[in-house]
């Protein structure tokens with residue numbers, strides 16, 4: 001029986017192919033290939049050292065859609081709950097809570113099958129607009145720590161916090177603070193993995209789920225990865241994992257015994273990637289997914305702001321945060337427009353903008369008045385932002401003053 005890591009109960013990964021089905025004996029290479037391998041110099045990969053010493057957080061909310069539903073209806077807590085399509089319409093489970101998982105329900109399972117496993121399962125249709133609102137709040141929290149945020153889904157992202165000054169630059173403390181803020185602001189829990197690269201961070205975020213985090217320090221990566229089943233590697237799906245198992249590799253430690261040539265023979269170009277991954281090397285950078293066209297902040301208020309006066313009073317705090325964010329994005333010199341976003345208590349929203357290159361409270365106050373005048377209702381969300389010009393044409397310095 002190969003040594004397998006104990007999967008945490010909440011693991012969302014695919015079942016590890018070949019688990020418990022130990023194939024033995026590594027595939028034999030023909031003698032000619034071995035000779036060739038010996039004759040060929042090993043290609044030396046010299047990665048940029050800065051890529052080996054990064055602080056990457058993979059942050060992931062716990063059963064996101066279901067968590068939002070339980071937050072909004074506490075009577076659902078403690079009961080098996082799934083969010084997804086209807087069984088009679090061949091729907092599938094998008095997310096389910098931990099109570100449902102105990103019955104063997106999991107995401108991507110057909111709702112009909114899920115209800116067979118758990119007859120008392122409550123199935124709610126997805127309320128995407130609600131999840132998007134929560135998602136924006138979460139992303140906004142992430143972006144308070146770094147511009148290098150790469151969202152993977154509504155609730156999940158990689159953050160490169162290598163250059164983040166907050167929390168004394170401690171990625172562990174940053175992850176803790178982010179998770180606490182998500183709990184306080186959004187009302188749901190998140191888990192985090194902290195590591196020097198993306199794939200280890202992603203595995204680590206699952207380790208202490210829900211509502212937990214795990215750090216894999218640079219010197220721990222080697223041992224951590226060695227013990228991983230090959231199916232955990234980034235890009236290794238069920239089929240590849242089964243093939244690797246059949247060839248005799250259950251864990252990354254097994255895989256390390258294989259030469260680069262051997263891996264390339266079996267897996268082509270992906271062989272090279274496997275060669276690095278099983279040694280804990282993953283140089284992929286955290287890429288913010290799209291070009292930034294605006295920089296903004298927003299706040300959803302616990303109690304709706306009742307009138308224009310209350311909105312005006314809330315403005316300075318928003319503008320301080322906006323100024324900080326603009327500074328971090330180094331966008332001071334490329335501001336092309338200013339805007340205010342308002343969401344009223346009836347969920348109608350409006351945006352008012354004007355051209356401008358200066359973060360000026362008076363201008364924002366006028367935009368607010370215009371926007372508020374459109375509905376004159378209590379306000380649940382207020383946002384302030386600037387449009388950023390594509391090219392940095394406006395070379396104006398000294399205009400930006402957060403004290404304005």
Ligand SMILES: [Mg+2]
Pocket residue numbers: 060061062063064155156
């Ligand atoms: Mg999630």
